[in-house]
Amino acid sequence: MADGTSVPVGVMQASRPAAARRSSMRRFAGRRSTMGFLLALPLILLVAGFVIYPAFYAIYLSMLNKKMTSFVGLGNFAFLLKRNTFQLVIFQSCLFAITAVVMKALLGFILAHLMHNIPGKNQRIWRGLLLVPWVIPLALSTLTWWWMFDPSYSAFNWILNQFGFANVPWLGVGWIARFCTIAVNVWYGTPFFMIMYLAALKSVPEQLYEAAAIDGANAVQKLFFVTLPMMRNIIAITVLFSLITTFADFDIVRILTAGGPQDMTHVFATYAFQVGIQSGDIPLGASVSLFMFPILAIAAFFVLRGVTRRTKEIAT
Amino acid sequence: MSATTMDATKRAAAHKHKHSLHRQRQWALWGSYIALGVFVIMFLVPPFYTLMTSLKSSAEISAQSGSPWIVHHPTLENFWYLITYPNFQTYYLNSVMVTVVTVVVSMVISVMAAFSLARMGFWGSQVLATGVFLTYLVPASLLFIPLFQIVGALGLINNVWALVLLYPTLAVPFCTWIMIGYFSSIPKELDEAALIDGAGYVQILLRIFIPVAMPGIIAATIFAFTVSWGAFLYPLAYLYTSNQMVLTVGIISDLIRGDVFQWGKIMAACLLASMPPIIIYAFLMDYYVAGLTAGATKG
Amino acid sequence: MAEVSCRKVVKEYDGGVQAVKGIDLEIADHEFVVLVGPSGCGKSTTLRMIAGLEEISGGEIWIGGDIVNDVPPRDRDIAMVFQNYALYPHMSVFDNMAFGLKLRKFPKDEIKRRVDEAARILDIVPLLERKPRALSGGQRQRVAMGRAIVRNPKVFLFDEPLSNLDAKLRVQMRTEIKKVHQTVRTTTVYVTHDQVEAMTLADRVVVMNGGIIEQVGSPQELYHNPATRFVAGFIGSPAMNFLPCRVQDGRNGGLALRVTDKITLPVPPDRQDRYGKYKGREMVLGIRPEHLFEYHEQGKPNWTRVDLPVDVVEPMGMETMVHFFVDGAPVCARVDPATHAEPGEMLPLTADLNQMHLMEPDTGRVV
Numbered sequence: 012m013a014d015g016t017s018v019p020v021g022v023m024q025a026s027r028p029a030a031a032r033r034s035s036m037r038r039f040a041g042r043r044s045t046m047g048f049l050l051a052l053p054l055i056l057l058v059a060g061f062v063i064y065p066a067f068y069a070i071y072l073s074m075l076n077k078k079m080t081s082f083v084g085l086g087n088f089a090f091l092l093k094r095n096t097f098q099l100v101i102f103q104s105c106l107f108a109i110t111a112v113v114m115k116a117l118l119g120f121i122l123a124h125l126m127h128n129i130p131g132k133n134q135r136i137w138r139g140l141l142l143v144p145w146v147i148p149l150a151l152s153t154l155t156w157w158w159m160f161d162p163s164y165s166a167f168n169w170i171l172n173q174f175g176f177a178n179v180p181w182l183g184v185g186w187i188a189r190f191c192t193i194a195v196n197v198w199y200g201t202p203f204f205m206i207m208y209l210a211a212l213k214s215v216p217e218q219l220y221e222a223a224a225i226d227g228a229n230a231v232q233k234l235f236f237v238t239l240p241m242m243r244n245i246i247a248i249t250v251l252f253s254l255i256t257t258f259a260d261f262d263i264v265r266i267l268t269a270g271g272p273q274d275m276t277h278v279f280a281t282y283a284f285q286v287g288i289q290s291g292d293i294p295l296g297a298s299v300s301l302f303m304f305p306i307l308a309i310a311a312f313f314v315l316r317g318v319t320r321r322t323k324e325i326a327t
Numbered sequence: 328m329s330a331t332t333m334d335a336t337k338r339a340a341a342h343k344h345k346h347s348l349h350r351q352r353q354w355a356l357w358g359s360y361i362a363l364g365v366f367v368i369m370f371l372v373p374p375f376y377t378l379m380t381s382l383k384s385s386a387e388i389s390a391q392s393g394s395p396w397i398v399h400h401p402t403l404e405n406f407w408y409l410i411t412y413p414n415f416q417t418y419y420l421n422s423v424m425v426t427v428v429t430v431v432v433s434m435v436i437s438v439m440a441a442f443s444l445a446r447m448g449f450w451g452s453q454v455l456a457t458g459v460f461l462t463y464l465v466p467a468s469l470l471f472i473p474l475f476q477i478v479g480a481l482g483l484i485n486n487v488w489a490l491v492l493l494y495p496t497l498a499v500p501f502c503t504w505i506m507i508g509y510f511s512s513i514p515k516e517l518d519e520a521a522l523i524d525g526a527g528y529v530q531i532l533l534r535i536f537i538p539v540a541m542p543g544i545i546a547a548t549i550f551a552f553t554v555s556w557g558a559f560l561y562p563l564a565y566l567y568t569s570n571q572m573v574l575t576v577g578i579i580s581d582l583i584r585g586d587v588f589q590w591g592k593i594m595a596a597c598l599l600a601s602m603p604p605i606i607i608y609a610f611l612m613d614y615y616v617a618g619l620t621a622g623a624t625k626g
Numbered sequence: 627m628a629e630v631s632c633r634k635v636v637k638e639y640d641g642g643v644q645a646v647k648g649i650d651l652e653i654a655d656h657e658f659v660v661l662v663g664p665s666g667c668g669k670s671t672t673l674r675m676i677a678g679l680e681e682i683s684g685g686e687i688w689i690g691g692d693i694v695n696d697v698p699p700r701d702r703d704i705a706m707v708f709q710n711y712a713l714y715p716h717m718s719v720f721d722n723m724a725f726g727l728k729l730r731k732f733p734k735d736e737i738k739r740r741v742d743e744a745a746r747i748l749d750i751v752p753l754l755e756r757k758p759r760a761l762s763g764g765q766r767q768r769v770a771m772g773r774a775i776v777r778n779p780k781v782f783l784f785d786e787p788l789s790n791l792d793a794k795l796r797v798q799m800r801t802e803i804k805k806v807h808q809t810v811r812t813t814t815v816y817v818t819h820d821q822v823e824a825m826t827l828a829d830r831v832v833v834m835n836g837g838i839i840e841q842v843g844s845p846q847e848l849y850h851n852p853a854t855r856f857v858a859g860f861i862g863s864p865a866m867n868f869l870p871c872r873v874q875d876g877r878n879g880g881l882a883l884r885v886t887d888k889i890t891l892p893v894p895p896d897r898q899d900r901y902g903k904y905k906g907r908e909m910v911l912g913i914r915p916e917h918l919f920e921y922h923e924q925g926k927p928n929w930t931r932v933d934l935p936v937d938v939v940e941p942m943g944m945e946t947m948v949h950f951f952v953d954g955a956p957v958c959a960r961v962d963p964a965t966h967a968e969p970g971e972m973l974p975l976t977a978d979l980n981q982m983h984l985m986e987p988d989t990g991r992v993v
Contacts, residue, residue, distance in 0.1 A: 046528055047447030051455060054440035054503060061496040062462050065473040072473055122366060128359040139612055140367045143374060146608045146615075148557030150575040151597040155373040158380065158590050164388065166376060166395045198370065203619065210620040252464075259466030262559045266579070280468035280560070287472040288564050297472045304469065311464045318460065516712035519679050524726035524773075525700035534725075538716040 073298040087298035096274045097282070101302070103189065104278040108258040111196040115257075116250055118197065119204020126205065127212045138206070145202040153266040156195045157182075160267070185275035188268050192276050195263050200256075204249060211245040212238070244317055251314040255307055279303045374601075381405055381595035388590055405595035414569045415596065418577035422556060422600070425490045425573055429555040432491070433498040434548055440499075441506030442532050446518065456507060463500035467560050478565055487571045493561050498551035505550075505621040509543030510536055546618030549611060553604055574600040628690025628780035628813055629655045630676060636684035637671050637837075645671045647837035648685060653815065658807050660816045662824035663834035663860070670785055672834070673817045677783050678702050690780050700729075705774030706783040709790060711766045713758040713773075719745075720754040723772045737776075744775040747809060748802075764795045771803070775810060782807075784816040788823065800826055821861050825849070833857045855990035858912050858983055864947065867918065867957045870987070871911045873904045883911055883984075886953050889932050894979050901984055904993065912983040912992075915947065918959035921974035929976040939967050948973060 076083050091097045122141065126134055144152065159166045160181035168178045182188045219237050228236060239246075261280035264270065270277035270285060277285070279299060287296015380388070382401040393399060409415045443449070444456045474493060475484075483489035513536060521531045537544060562576045569581055578596045582589050608615050630653040637646035646668040653659045661669040674680040676687055678699035686693050694702050705726075713722050720741055727737045745751045748768040758766055767787060774782050787803070788796045804827055807814055818824055824831045825845040833840045833848065833856070841853040852858035858866050869885050873893075876882030881893040881901055891911075893901055921931045934957070940947040941963060948967050950957045959975055967973050983992050 043447055043528075044449035047443040047449040047452065050439040050443035050447070051449075051452070053436045054459065054499060055455065057436060057495055057499055058458065058462050061474065061477075061493060062465055062470065065470045065477060066465075068473040068476065069470065072476065118366075122363075125359045125363050125366075128355060129363070135612075137363055137367070138616070139609075141363075141370055142608070142612075142616075143605075144370050145619075146553075146604050147374065147601045148553075148559075148575060148604060150557060150559035151578070151601050152373055152377075154579070154593060154597050155377045155380075158588075158594065159373065159376055161588075161590075164391065164395065164590070169395050198373070202370070206616055206619050255464055256466065259468045261468045265559075265563070280466075283468065283472060284560070284564065288475065293472060293476060300469050300472055303466075307464065307466070307469070311461055314464060315457065315460065514710060514712065516708040516710055517714065519677075519699075520706065520708060520712040520714075520773075521725075522679065522699045523677060523704060523706050524777075525729040526725075527700075530729065535714060539714070541716070 069297045069301055072294050073301050075294040077292045077294060079294060083294075087295050088302075091295070091298055091302070096277070097299070099274055100277045100279060100282045100299070103276060104258060104303075106189065107193055107196070107260070107264075107278055108254055111193045111200065111257050112250060112254050114193070114197045115200045115204050115253060116246070118201045119208055119249075122201065122205040123208035123212055126209050138209075141205060142202045144199050149199055149262045150266060152199065153195060153263050156191075156198075157267050160191055182268050183272055185272055188272060188276050192264050192267055195267065196257060196260060199263075200253060203253065207245060207249040208242065211242040215241045244320060248314060248317040251310050251317065255310050255314070258306060258310075259303060377594045377597050377601075380590055381598050383591050385589065385591055405591045406599070408592060409596055409599060414577065414581050417570055418572055418574045418581075419599075421487050421571065421577075422573040422575075425487060425494065426552060426555045428491045429494040429498060430548055430551045433495045433502055433551040433555075434544070436495065437499050437502035437506055437547065438532075438537065438544065440503050441510050442536060444503070445507050445510035447528070459500050459503050459507075462496075463504055467497060467558070471560055471564050474561075475564055484565055485567050485571050487566065487573065489565050490555075490558070490561055490573065494555040494558060497558065498554045502547040502551055505547055505618065506540065506543055508621060509540040513539055542614060542617060543621070545611060545614040546621060549607060549615050550618045552607065556604055629653055629657075629688075630690075630781055630813060630815065631688045632672070632676070632685065633688070634685035635672065635675060635682060635687060637668070637675060637680060638683040644837055646675070649834075649837075649839050651832060651839065651842070653813060655813055656811045658804075658814045658816065658827060658829045659832060660818060660824040660828035660830075661832045661834055662818055662821055663840075665819060667834040668837040669817045669819075669832075669834045673783055673785055673815060676781070676815060677704055677706050702781075703777075703779050704781045704783055705777045705779040706785065707767075707770045707774055707787045709786040711758070711770040711790075713766055713769055715758055718755050718757060719750065719761070719769050719772075722758065722769055723776050726773065726777050740776045740778070741772070744772040747775065747806060748772050763791050764799060767791065767799055768802070771806060775806070778810075778812075780813065782812050782814040782816075784814065784818075786818055787816075788818070788820075796823075803827060822863060825861070831861075833860060835860075852983065852992055854992060855910065855912065855985045858985070858992065862914055864915050864958050864960075866912045866914045866983075867955075868985075869911045869913075869952060869955055869957065870908060872908055873901055873906065873984075875905070881905065883909075885911065889952070891930055891932075891977065891979060894982075896980075900993065904984070908987060909993075910985040910987050912985060913977055913979075914981065915958040915960045917978040917981040918957070918975055919978075920959075920961045920965045921976040929978070932975050932977075933972045934975055936967050936969050936971055936973050939969060950975075 072079075073087055074082055074084055076086075126137060126141075129137065158164075162180060162183060165178070165181060167181065171177070171179065179187065181191050215238060219241070220233055223233050223237050258278075259280055260278065261284065264276055264278050264281045265284065268276040270281050274282075279302060283296045283299035286292050286299055376396065379396060379398050382398045382403070382405075384400065384402050384404060387398070387400055440459070444452050444459075478484055478489045478493070481489075481492075483492065517535060517539070518531050521535050526534065557575060559575045562573050566572050566576065569577065572580065574596075578593060578600065582593045582596060630651075632649055632651040634648045634650060635646060636644065636648050638644050645666075649668075649672065651659075651672075661672060663669045671680060675682050676689070678694065678697060682695050686695060688694065689702060689704070714725065717725065723741045723744060724737045727740065732740075741754070742751070745754055748771060750765065750768050750772060753761060753765060753769070758769065761769065770787070784803070788799055791799060800823060803816075816824075816827060825848075828845060830842060831845055831848055832842045835856050841848060841857045843851075848857060848861045852861060855868070859868065871883040871885045871891075874882055874884050876890070876892050878892075880895065881898055883891045883893060885891065921929070934950040934952065936948055937951055938949040940949070943963070945960050946963045946965065946967065948959050948961055948965075950959070950973075961967065961973075961975075965973070985992050
């Protein structure tokens with residue numbers, strides 16, 4: 012009764028009448044993918060019209076002269092690189108992003124661990140309180156910081172005075188102002204790191220710690236041999252994410268210092284705004300923001316790699 | 328007999344050991360609470376100070392007598408001023424209008440696209456999914472100058488509708504990305520069961536996918552809301568008259584006139600403007616957190 | 627209700643991999659047919675092609691006299707029960723069962739009547755208002771079946787519906803499915819990898835392997851007359867023992883099977899002619915554990931005694947399984963639990979050779 016054993020011959024015969032039908036089957040499958048394409052079309056148009064096109068347009072703009080009448084090639088970039096102010100901007104952008112991200116990553120890690128220590132039912136309220144800086148729109152909370160740094164009314168200076176210290180010109184002196192912008196960014200971004208790390212910590216199986224404890228690991232060894240390796244990927248993704256957003260930050264510097272004093276806090280975004288929008292030199296402004304691109308592209312590459320790897324991890 | 332005494336001493340030692348272990352844990356717990364408390368205080372200083380200042384009169388602020396951290400003669404005059412101030416009303420309405428339209432448009436676009444990318448693979452859909460994620464990584468500050476020219480060419484400079492056009496670019500990529508994650512986690516058998524039950528693709532999306540992925544929809548909606556409510560660069564660059572402005576820029580440009588800082592009013596305005604996100608956050612914290620973490624863990 | 631037929635059905639995936647290599651299968655009206663085979667044998671793919679969830683790469687599928695190759699699933703008038711139940715998590719049990727009817731625009735009272743009746747058959751009336759996540763595995767399984775029943779379709783398709791249940795519940799639901807089929811008599815195609823499920827449920831079992839049908843037949847047929855070595859090894863638990871042997875002349879003029887230097891078994895008289903043409907060839911002897919048992923002096927006279935060293939003993943209560951090695955090939959025998967068997971000791975065994983099978987080693991064909 013071995014029915015299907017002599018099949019190969021049958022297949023050959025069957026495939027001929029089936030060929031005619033196959034076209035209609037393909038049409039059926041085609042409808043499905045057409046429908047899929049149509050559903051994705053608004054997204055494609057949006058991204059093409061307001062992301063991809065402007066990106067190329069920016070490159071074009073950056074190669075024009077100020078009045079946008081003639082083509083100057085890479086002249087704007089060369090001009091910028093020679094300017095002292097712009098060299099400062101590069102330095103400050105890197106300083107701002109790297110210092111802030113390192114601080115956020117460290118504080119976030121500590122906070123996540125503290126949160127992980129306390130019983131689950133109490134975590135909600137603490138998490139609720141600790142996330143507040145992230146919830147308030149940054150432009151608005153920065154206004155409060157500005158007010159707290161105010162030269163004549165600073166609430167921080169009042170505290171310093173109580174302890175007998177002199178007033179600090181928070182936003183008036185270059186390095187202090189730089190510190191202030193970074194501090195605000197750390198205040199704002201740490202909760203994000205905490206939440207990401209906490210989620211990662213919770214995903215580490217408890218048995219691993221138990222196994223490590225039985226193998227004789229102490230708390231520090233557990234951290235280095237269990238926690239960190241298990242969280243490595245999510246730490247990397249979070250840091251890169253944050254690096255991108257911090258690097259491109261505009262709100263804090265713009266509101267707090269507007270780049271001052273003496274351009275000592277300008278970052279790419281604020282400088283591009285000042286040059287491009289306020290002074291009306293669109294091509295030069297476009298060139299300034301384009302300087303962000305290579306750094307962002309490298310970071311994006313690593314983020315994407317991390318995300319794909321993580322997806323595979325979840326899948327397996 | 329000696330055996331029993333030995334047992335007893337051993338037991339006592341074990342008991343003592345257990346006790347110290349317990350105490351050690353207790354200390355770690357209290358230490359964590361104290362450290363967390365310090366962090367909470369540091370984190371909540373600015374909002375607290377916003378509240379205090381908003382309750383002060385201009386006279387009290389400029390008098391500079393006593394601690395600035397507490398309010399001596401609380402008054403609601405700042406809030407009253409803002410609520411009855413036509414410009415502030417305009418900013419608020421503009422913000423609400425822009426945000427509502429942005430959220431609706433963004434969610435429609437991203438839910439449709441996510442359904443398509445998660446389930447209805449077409450030529451190039453994989454590339455598109457990756458592209459969507461990359462777009463999310465493109466910050467607003469990279470493109471605002473060419474967009475200034477584009478917005479200008481469309482005749483939308485100093486028009487609040489320009490924001491409705493541009494804000495979705497900030498929200499849609501991330502929303503799509505997390506919706507792809509949520510949709511992909513729905514078992515394939517569910518759409519197959521629906522197909523056999525007689526549903527078409529649109530019905531599967533509306534009657535199965537959207538209800539099942541509701542937590543994801545809420546998380547994405549919250550994200551879209553937060554982004555468009557708090558955006559600062561685009562309105563600052565493209566709007567300049569007060570009838571078109573939204574809250575984030577309106578507060579700064581309106582309440583700061585030259586060197587005159589009306590801090591009481593500014594802080595009250597900040598508080599009022601921060602209310603919607605904080606209220607949403609208070610009621611939907613879990614979805615909010617899910618949305619935050621989804622970016623790296625889903626999809 | 628309807629008959630289903632597959633004619634030279636082929637499923638080929640992109641890249642030329644053939645999951646189903648042209649199968650022919652006629653399923654009669656009211657029949658309960660089980661497709662069984664190891665994972666990757668093409669049984670699920672076949673079922674999904676009948677459902678319309680997979681495109682058919684070649685051949686034809688007919689349901690109730692219509693060719694359905696191009697008919698989308700919703701118009702095929704079929705219902706399917708999935709392995710993970712695929713209940714809509716946001717809908718109540720009632721809505722889950724009513725969804726298909728609602729989409730087909732049935733009147734409200736008709737929907738209610740049908741759902742209530744199905745719920746009564748399946749004994750889930752008290753659950754109608756609950757959400758799927760509040761149900762146990764067995765209850766979900768019932769709801770999934772209910773969703774199929776209310777539609778009153780031409781064909782029921784089951785895709786490994788019991789795999790997610792624990793062993794005890796599986797047996798219980800198996801009976802339940804059989805009972806439902808006896809009540810509604812809908813043509814049923816049922817896919818499983820569990821041969822016990824296949825044997826207990828089916829009117830006819832289809833054994834598939836490597837994208838082809840190895841054998842179609844009633845459970846008894848498959849058990850007693852397997853067509854191939856694959857079927858012989860797949861059906862029955864514990865699995866049939868296979869021993870290489872050579873067909874040669876026996877002692878009293880008849881044929882004998884030489885298994886090892888020490889073991890030679892006489893071929894039963896009624897099979898002498900059948901095996902005669904294989905004399906001198908290397909073959910494979912297949913014998914089920916239940917046909918290998920301890921040797922008794924008072925047993926049938928022509929049963930040969932073979933002494934084997936015991937490797938592992940597995941008492942099961944009703945019977946005891948004893949494992950041996952014969953020339954490196956594992957052999958299992960089912961002996962009386964009263965038998966004394968210790969690992970390492972010799973146990974006298976005998977075989978009921980009237981129940982043996984002889985196969986060609988290269989083709990696997992049972993001769």
